[in-house]
Amino acid sequence: MDPTVVDLSRLQFALTALYHFLFVPLTLGMSFMLVIMESVYVMTGREIWRTTVRFWGKVFGINFVLGVATGLTMEFQFGTNWSYFSHYVGDIFGAPLAIEGLMAFFLEATFVGLMFFGWDRLSRLGHLIVTFMVALGTNLSALWILIANGWMQNPTGASFNPDTMRMEVTDFGAVLFNPIAQAKFVHTVSAGYVCASVLVLGVSAFWLLRGRFTEVAKRSMTVAAAFGLASSLSVVVLGDESGYALTDNQKMKLAAIEAAWHTAPAPAGLTLVGIPDVHARETRYKVEIPYVLGLIATRSLDRQVTGMSELVLKAQERITSGVIAYDAVQKLKANPNDLAARQVFELHKRDLGYALLLKRHVDDPRKxxxxxxxxxxxxxxxxxxxxxxxxxxxxxxxxxxIALFATAFALCSLRIHTRTRWFLRLAVWAIPLPWIAIELGWALAEIGRQPWAIDGVLPTFLASSSLTPVALITTIVGFTLLYGTLAVIEVRLILKTIAHGPVEDDLAPLADPIPATSITA
Structure with missing residues (x-):
């Protein structure tokens, strides 16, 4: 495979994925914030809460549309740009995507129209149920997508079949309850809740600074402070749980995150800052907190966190074992009834993917x-x-x-949030921060899996389609222009909606309806 084609395919997927993920977190978080606000409206019957829900529903709707549009492009890329990936693991990877479309996406699509246009056609409780179903569908979409992505990070419940030369499901339950997928889901949705809370908090602060829409702004800020504090604490706690999951399933990723070049005595210290030196394979000028990494990663004082050098030695052993499995596969291709080759393959099949790493350097790994x-x-x-x-x-x-929302919660509890102008300015400036963290987190998960498309199973350089660099550059430029235009449109629509504020534009009925007799006269 041409390295340029692989790199361009990765670039295109990265651009579309990172762009799509600008909208997903806000959709995840805003949907449940709408449920909370509308629940208050149903319980109190106060019209100010109805106005609040309808305004933030407009922001949700603008973001929802672009999230759906950009998500469809991502799924099509598996067939256009990563055709061998789709062929090799489509039986496993395709199932969660199909379920996401049938179960979750259709659930959203069914209820989102009722949510926007059913205010005057449904009861208060009925409309609240509809809003909850939209939120449920949105979060179920994330669940199935992250089950698929979690399997790429930790491919459980599947094995290579030498008769079909593909990966096949052996235990669908293991795919569904993959520990990496579960940890990624709760961590990702919590980050989405933080993202939505920061936006609501920042926009409310902006209104309060300008002295506009203060009644809606005060209530929105109170909801955002409480929801954001719970969500930000969850992100840290669940992020810790995600790190613990890496200890057993993605040791190399954990070692790279900590720049742990060598296995340290247990319990390992946590490096706060330092300068990783790739050539010398050491971290210079590091500031370390003793014992903390060992406690976080292993939940113990006596288990080690394996360093990269030792993990490379294990990879070397697995490559050697994988070459034996590769040789057995070639014999089975020539003679499917070769029982000796099948027995050898069964002993070494777990390492077959590691032998494929050699195809970057040599056509036949056995050489x-x-x-x-x-x-x-x-x-x-x-x-x-x-x-x-x-x-x-x-x-x-x-x-x-956490500090931002803790301060917001304290100020709202003391009912002085409308007068603390320094905090209001800080809340406005903080709006981009969750997006930066979320994009970095997504890139961290994907780059940390390299050189694998599916960890330990299929190298990335073997997963792409047979495209030309010209075709890829053309589509990259096209997507960049299209998505750039859509981004400008969305930002302008949201800014216009915020500037317009939570004002209902209902048409007033005619004061004196024209009698029918006057028309015929």
Whole structure:
């Protein structure tokens, strides 16, 4: 495979995925904030809450439309740009995507129209149920997508079938309850809740600074403060749980995040800052907190956090074992009834994907020298400096969000949030921060999996389609122009909606209806 084609395919998917993920978190969080606000309206019957819900519903609707449009493009790319990926693991990867479309996406599509146009046609409780179903569908969509992505990170419940030369499901329950997928889901949706809370908090603060729509702004800020505080605390707690899941399932990613080049005595210390040196394979000028990484990653004082050098040695062993499995597969292709080859394959099939890493350097992995195997083993190490600094930036923003919402909650509880102008300005400036953290988190998860499209199963450079660089550059430019235009339109629509504010534009009925007799006269 042409490396340029692979790199351009990765670039295109990264651009569309990161762009799509600008809308997903806000949709996830805003949907449940609408449920909370509308629940208050149903319980109190106060029209100010109805106005509040309808305004934030407009913001949700604008964002929802673009989230759906950009998500469809991403799914089509698996067939256009990653055709071998689709062929090799489509039986497993396609199932969660299909369920997402049938079960969750259709649920959203069915109820979202009722949510927007059913205010005067449904009872208060009926409309609240509709809003809840939209929120449920939105979050179920994220669940099935993250089950699919979690399987790419930790491919459980499936195995390679030498008769079909594809991966096939062996335990669908293991795919559904993959620990990586479950940890990613709760962490991701919590981050989405923080994202929506920051937007509502910031816009409310902007109104209060301008002295506009104060009644809606005060109530919106109170909801955002409480929901945001709970969500930001959840992000940190569930992020810790996600890190614990990496200890057993993605040790290389954890080691790269911590720039742990070598296994340290238990319990390992947590590196706050430092300068990872890829060439020397050490972290210079690091500031370390003793014991903390061991406690976070292993929940113990005596278990080690394996370093990258030791993990590379294990990868070298798995490549050697994988070559044996690869040889057995070639024999089975020639003679499917070769029982000896099938027995050898069953012993080494877990490592077949590691042998495929050698195809970057040699056509037939069986011809690889011991030195080539040793050198290739280092390919399993991702971009350590990016992983190291992205995680610390993301974590710093996460703790900043806790401080922001804790302050907002305290000010709202004391009923002085409308007069604390320094905090209102801070809330406005904080609006972009969750998006930065979320984009870094998504990039961290995907780059941390490299060089694998499916961890330990299929290398990324073997997963792409047979396209030309010209075709890829053309589509990248086209998507960039299209999405750039859509981004400008969305931002302008949201800003216009915010500037217009929560004002209902209902047409007043005619004061003196024209009698029918006057028309015929």
């Amino acid at each position: 690889a020298s011991p030195q080539l195997i040793a050198d290739t083993a280092w390919d399993v190490v991702p971009d350590v400096p990016f992983m190291f600094w992205s995680f610390r930036t993301m974590a710093a923003i996460g703790f900043a969000m």
